[in-house]
Amino acid sequence: MQFLIARLFQAAIVMLCVAFIGFLVFQYIGDPVLALVGQETTVAERDALRESLGLNDPIIVQYFRYVANAIQGDFGISYSFNREVSEMIADRLPATIELVLLSGVLSLLLAVPAGIYTGIKRKGGIAQTIMALSVIGVSVPSFLLGILLILVYSVWLNWLPSFGRGDVASVLGFETSLFTLDGLRHALMPAAVLCLFQLGVILRLIRAEMLEVLRTDYIRFAWARGLPARHVYLGHALKNTLVPVVTAIGLQLSSLFAFSIITERVFQWPGMGSLLLHAIGQSDIPLLAAYLIFVGLIFTISNLLVDAIYVLIDPRIRHGAR
């Protein structure tokens, strides 16, 4: 319990740091006004606008304004869209989340059994093949893979749509495309691309852990006292394998978010990633800062969850031993 509280405290610190960086970014502005006004605007008009955006106030004032607002979920107005940033993120979040979840689940479902298998039969032909593939999996840059998939499945075969999110249906007040056929067809390639890298990483991780665990005395002793393979592998080995893997998976989740940026760019997936890239392209500083803080929040939460699971799995932490 105390462990979790400590984690909570750390999470708070992390968020503070992130928020601070976010603010620095927010401060460190080129000239948003020009991103805002089009051609044929005079200098005077620009100054007026600059004033009304509060860009002439002293830093401290702006800082407090920023933090105070951020807490209320107000990250200012996007320079390039003249819209509230929080609104826009809210619009884009579901798309990214569904993509991340889909590929995350996909990669787990494939990686765990494959990892266990390759860990157990590490000399086997199939295992060797899987490992070889996994190397490719972790090596091929996702943008390259995405392009090639589009080339093959959209352009040559014309099987799958090459862009966009397709039809969305509202499920529990959460717009998702995972419940319409069209939506799934759209999600297939992006999810696959996003999934592949994670798949490779987790698979190799689980395999390595499996090999470590299978060498331990308590596994040898399990064999020695005549437990059947199913019990040894799934009952004893797997559970111990999971302890380190769970942490890694938490990190993988956040890296999924990171890689979704690339995938979204390639497949025109209207998520937070494409929003970020747009923000960078347009030097839309408020959007950038908000994204930073938002992602920070997501990561921190996911890590907290991981820690919680950790405590559930490992009694030694529960009892504060070593």
Added chain:
Amino acid sequence: MFEKIRSDFWYELLNSPVTVISSLIIGMIVIGCAFAPIFAPHTPFDPATISIMDNNLPPVWQDGADARFLLGTDLQGRDVLSAMLYGGRISLIVGLGAVLLSVLIGMAVGLLAGYFGGWTDAILMRVAEVQFAFPPILIALLFNGILKTTLPAEVFAAAAVPIMVLAIGLAGWVQFARIVRASVMVQRRQDYVTSCEAIGLPTRTIILRHITPNILGPVLVLAMLQIAVAIVTEATLSFLGLGTPLTEPSLGALIQIGSQYLFSGIWWVVIFPGTMLLVMVVAFNLVADWVRDYLNPRLR
């Protein structure tokens, strides 16, 4: 662990043809890129030598090709092969530079945290944890993105490579810090360190001359994996338009430029650099895997 290197190294290496081939490939690519000015038939980064009239030529074995351009030319009339070598050079520089930076920072932090423990450890590792919550590629992306939006374009263009080295390097040090710290804590408990203390050797000597050599193994492995990662990251950043300038494209930038023409039948601008990138990264990963297994045979 290390004594194995002297005894079994060659035997183990030659027993794994995949690794041998990978190493050869890496060697070829590295030499080819390092001496690009010598090997490359053209100098794609010098506008005076490229002619817009030569643009979009296919590779020589296709009709309509020009013998001067083995792998064809891109929209600017740049020789794709030369562009690959020069671009690959950038990718390698960034990859190696970034990892070197990561290693330096990571080692320093890891050694201090691991050896002294206590508050030093607490503070350093807290910092590491904060950063660890963010995937390196995202950090590099934001770092570059923010610099790109804030720096004047000419500065950013001029400093594109150092900036990327910085971005990727700063993004990657945590893994090294963690692994170094962990192994230092193991080494620190070893009696040979205590005997050094008993002899009265100064801490610096103990850390640098005694502990450091003993933790290089895992660092080496991680470094090789990280080079692959760094190269991919560089390519990705460039692909997203956050990397090298149009006039001096790295592999990633080449692919990005090419990807717009991929469906227009001008496939060679993507496929060749793409293949090179992929082969390079796979090779690095394979060699790294082998070294890891070699230093830690249990995993085999």
Added chain:
Amino acid sequence: MKTKMSKTLIRLISTCAITIGLSGAAQAEILRVASQGDASSLDPHSHNESFTNYFLANVYEGLVARDVNFEITGQLAESWEQIDANTWHFKLRPNVTFHDGAAFAADDVVFSMTRALAETSNFKHVLASVDSFRAIDDLTVEIITKAPNPILLNDLLDLMILDKDWAEANGAQEPINLQAEEKSFSATNANGTGPYQIVSRAQGERTTMAVNEAYWGEIGNVTEVDFTPINNAATLVSALLSGEVDVVMPLPLQDIARVESAEGAKVVSSAEARTMYIGMDQWRDQIIESPVEGNPFLDLRVRQAFAHAIDAQAIIDRVMQGQATLVSQYVMDKVNGFNPDLKQLEYNIETAKSLLAEAGYPDGFELTMDCSTDRYVNDGQICQAVVSLLARVNIKVNLIAQSKAQFFPKVVAPEFGTSFFLLSWTPSTMDSLNVFQNVLGTRDLEGGTGAWNISGCSVPEADAIVAKAATTMDPEAREAMLQHAMQLMVDDVCLIPLHAQQLVWGTGANIEAVQHPTSEFPLELFNVN
């Protein structure tokens, strides 16, 4: 209720359309449009950026607009008369309603004009010549100009009309209302009088429009519009070829051949009013970001040398895939003030070299070029081509290719922080006066002229003529003056004209699209067969 139904309807239809693949005539009434960018906002006064303006022109209307033949006709204004040199009366169209059913009347026009002048508006320039305006009665609006303005109607083309009550009810009296609870209601909601009304919109993702049943005018057979931004060129084309969309604009040039060869798709193209220029610093004594002493460009021979060294035709053939036309001056032929007698300085390296030598630069010199990469068709590639072309006359150019978000802040007022650059201009009024006032006229930031004269060239004689032309009501006389001014500017090589680009769209074989030189897309004029 209605919107909800049509929403689901669209879902249904588009799903079938996509699953079937190439859309047949069955769903003729729905038009799926894809473009490289999305409208930045739904507010007609917030972003003055051609794509956003033309996007909104399908939802909002102005007093006047262009018809199929590109002639200016009344839109919300049925007719107008000029009482005296400065006074205009506009008779408004009766029984027009906004999408929400509210009636359209004079006070909406007055409100919209006031709004266009608001601080956060980007359309103040539209009314720059206007002194005052008022509603005479429910269907009459009076506009008084500061001085006689022969192209008032052209100016008014960009002025969109909103519903006063709707705007006030939602705190959208200004494009950005920093006071209001929702600061930018009008950025995400629209209520115009136009032929189409927004059904649903997810910014940067998808916008669906339904035909405005109560529309006063003619509408083609397009009843539903499904608009998707796709910023990746390759994806854009594959979407068209796989029949996921009916119209892509603009069509990436490199894919023209492919689309032409594909069955079920075709290329639609026509001359566009956008003209590309190379600009050279003519106001600094020392050019920036260059090792050279002083400012070579102050010497006319250097400017001419550059013009001779740049092979505009090669750029058209190679970079633009032939989808552009050579121009001898700063506007294309459809624009008022185009001077048919002017000739382009021909491509000739030798001439260029000798001119440079005369000017005292036999070995050329080194300088820096600023260029955007995401604003104009192939802008980045054009600049690279220019760089390698100039390299042949020993001019070493360091190219800074940058995003528009960085390019414009750098090069425009107040810094004008460049000495060599690529620029492009579309006279939205289709009148060269617009070019003279913004791009070619001697800089006078207070007076509002030459705000985009980045090269800082100045030909006082031309300025004088232009000023006269601005208030000349007689078309012939005016035209002559503009042509003379154009002559003077071209002789001075204020800018090096490269080409006027083609407007190139890809559409399904069954689509009848209408293109205007201003690159707008009046969907009500489109037809699906």
Added chain:
Amino acid sequence: MTDFLCKVEGLQVTFPHRNGDFVAVHGFDMHVKRGEIVGLIGESGAGKSTIGNAIMDLLSHPGKVTGGRVLLDGDDIVQKTDKEMAYLRGRRIGMIFQDPMTSLNPLMTVGDQLSETISVLQNVTMQQARVMAVERLSGVGIPEASDRMNQYPHEFSGGMRQRVVIALAMAGDPDLLIADEPTTALDVSVQKQVLDLIRSICVERFLGVILVTHDMGVIAQTTDRVYVMRHGKLIETGASAQVIEAPSNQYTQDLIAAIPRIDLREERFRNPPKKTGEIDKWLLENKPSAQTGDFLTATALEMDFATRKTTFWGKGSGFRALEVPDISIARGEVLGLVGESGSGKSTLGRILTGLMQPTHGTVSFTDHGPLTQVKSAAARKALRRDVQVVFQDPYSSLNSRMRVDQILAEPIRFHGLAERGQINHLVGALLERVGLPADAGRKFPHQFSGGQRQRICIARALSVRPRFLLCDEPTSALDVSIQADMLALLMELRRSLGLTMLFVSHDLAVVRQVSDRVAVMKKGVIIECRESEALFDAPENDYTRMLLETAPRARVCS
């Protein structure tokens, strides 16, 4: 022949290797009857554990049985398929591993592991299994078994865990139990209990036990018959008592002779000073001014360890690891420090040598003053020159990345004890002094055996010409025969160089051989500290007495 429960005939086990196969066991014969405990003894690398694993068919990769038969009630189990073998394990043959700490799955409650095993082996339902599990647990002497069922292994003490392990091994009621070094990881007091438990099980259940160990004491205590192994071959066999009392084979004799005796101080360890070579002259250049009085004294020593900090800012609760009101070591004396694991003996050792800072109290050296005063670099160097250490693990105490001569030269160079030119010569001399060839310096540590490494460690300690040597379990990682030589060397050096020593060990027999004075520690406190002989002959403290009684002895004579 079936009166043998298990009979091993000409067993040969091979570990293939690219440069020549390594035969770990050749032509080994043995047999076990029901109800008897058979000992299998040998030094490290003798192949004793391999035999146990071979019988279980649990040989570690790539080892495999390449000859001979293993008959279990007459049928050869070497020929059995993996499936059949898997069935035999636990049901016919049970096995206990050395380290109870790692033998249990840390993530499952003891109850679950036991009832799982029972339900599988006895094929009963989980409920029934749990009931039986409780019986089994209390059967192996675990109090409040039903409560402890729901605890995790890390909540058990070492001895208790080993009991659980035994319960698990017995879950399938096997006929043959193979115990591989079952008590090596345990303290002597616990060791006895566990051995007794095994014995009683053997008798009650009437099963055969193969007890693999390196400790002649254990053999003497528990086994009926013994097989002595060396280099994978059978050296000698017979009734335990007879083999120990009158070993016929030379190796066995040496082995037994090498065992230090707890009941008396043997002369062979007190051999006279060697004639001092010129290296000893060099070593003696650091001869103390005074020959009498205390070398060091410590007062009011307290050491608190903080338990693992839960939060990085919070302190975490500490526990008192050490509390020593006063202790002193006289010049030239050897003070033995004995105690079970966790008694704080090593901690005290490190504090006294200034390698660890006590929470309270001071250590004061007569020649250097209190440690707290030793601040200046020069003073520290001087102190470090005088006080040196030899550690337990000869493997971790040498830097594997450095050549031996580098390891030895570094201290000499650092303390400037010789001119550059001489150093190489000195290193050679030092190596010879500790009984290694002078040219050994050109090799790396991993090229030496454990005993040789320990000699190198001693050489390194000598290289700064110390006057005080802390020996922290210097021999407990070595085989007995080597241990004897090591002790002899240490004692000889001590005499020739007049070293003062603090000798820390858990092995009372060893301590008795070397110490002038002995301090017994328990839970961080010195409970008895007297002249060695007096203490061993007539222990005053009960704990000391218990230790002496439970300590395994090879020979049971007055």
